[in-house]
Amino acid sequence: MSDPANKPVVTRFAPSPTGALHIGGARTALFAWAYARGRQGKFTLRIEDTDLKRSSPESTHGIIRDMKWLGLNWDEGPSPHAADPYTEQLGNNGPYFQSQRAEQGIYDHYIKLLLDAGEAYEEDGAVRLKMGSHRGDIAFTDAVYGDIEVKADDLEDFVIRKGEDGGKLPTFHFAVVVDDALMGVTHVIRGQEHLSNTTKHAALYDALAKLTEDDFAWARPTWAHTPSIMNPGGSKMSKRDKAKAARASFIDNNPDKSPGELLSTLKQMKGVLYQRGQFALIDEIDDDMLASFIDKKNDEARIASIIAQAKGLSLPEIEVDDFRNSGYLPGVCLNYTALLGWNPGNDQEKFDLGFLCKHFDFDRVGKANSTFDRDKLKSFNGDAIRAMSAEDFACELADYVKAYRPDWGDHGIFNGDDWQAFCTAVQERAETLPQPLDANGYLIADDDGVEYDFAPKPMRKAMINSDGAGIKLLEELRDAFDGLSEDGFGHAAHEKINELAEAAGINMGKYAQPVRIAVSGGTVTPPLDVTLDLLGKSATLERIDRCLAAAKERLTKT
């Protein structure tokens, strides 16, 4: 018998391209990648597209893009940089798309071996492998879960070649085994939902080992199953959660609306996005799809996303692309998900890929499912952001703006010298990339004739109360600011505030808060000197004037 331990390590990630890359899939890929990289092994990417109805080239492209973003490179598989990954591929064991392998007759060859040997039989055009008493009890050892044994009576014959699609395509069970063997895969790392299926795969390896010359290739690999990632509620994390969240906000909060009214609202939302030019998102979505989404008959993520954008709602991140979109760093996503089920054996939680490659092994992978905790992820992300140099952070945020935030990308702050100053000021309290953007929207607000909202509560506290004491202070400041030059305005203004506060013998906050409210609408901004510098003198004065007017109006009303 051959011992898989004698072969050079080969692991693989084998997603089916029926959607975007799920965060759980990314963790599985990470473990497989790290295991190979830590042992000078090879890592293969194989696309399991035998389900013709649900597979799509778009999903394949998305998976490749997400793997690249995460930094999980592969030695064999579709070429990561090719315009057409179906034709350009890396490695000598290809092709790496199962649809292509089926066309080459690879699976048929082994089906025939099994059929001829009486290990399998045809039924309704499909081919099934004999199990049960024909094969006996099946036992195997999982590197994570340990010894597993299933009695022959509990094993039923199962389909290895589908009768559908012209009887040409293998099922998942058959294709994985054949491909893993032919590609020299020594360690099969995958989600625990496959643990029970593994008896089928073991049976296939054993049957084919007997029928081929090369029993070295058909020796059973090491299996390592990883626990699932769950939602806080206990359900499995799935892309449907996005639809659920969107519906909860859109439909459940509008119990009085009829389905017809809901549909027309949804159409309007879609129309708004269409005007904004987000065609890719919504191009193929027709009214029927919208209606069935409302009916809970489909969970189309794009419709969920339409609702989220219209209502300013943030959907739960499920797929790798969601996390990128929400402004998480790839290294943090990897670090955090690795921790969901694995640990180095001590209290260390922060580590990079090099550390993981060096220390990862199956004996430290837990068996229990784990709940995905977004708060902890966010905290990790904030720590990682703070650990970056100011320049790196500015680049990172700039890339993010270019990809996702045209509102900032079109603005002077982004394009001029101020960008670094802005980034440096917001870096210390950013937990995600878009957070400082959202928190400082006033910086890119248009001053020309646009109504600016001043938060009522802070305004009352800082300006209206005590007979409008704050208004007088702000007026005083306004006059003082007017005399300052454009150059170095923020710094000078800040000095002025200090001066006046000291002269008047009061806390400088009494002066600073009204200014903060005037320029930002609220009470939280980066340090005032930076904020006012970014805004410039004329915008600052304009906003102070508008704020004074609004405050006086409110004062007379009370």
Next chain:
RNA sequence: GACGUCGUAGAUCAACCGGAAGAUCGCCGGGCUUUCAAUCCGGAGGUUGCGGGUUCGAACCCCGUCGGCGUCACCA
């Protein structure tokens, strides 16, 4: 339902194959700040799912029980 598997603070995990249950996130309180969701300091939270047993001693070993999850598809 059958089979499989898991069960340590609210969450993620530790606890050197039986020897005083710890860390991080979150939560609460305080300090620093002109503001803060940032930062700093401190605190609360565990009959280790539950019930038996073995043992001088059990989170750990044994039996039972409850609960979660997975598979039982011509989806992967």
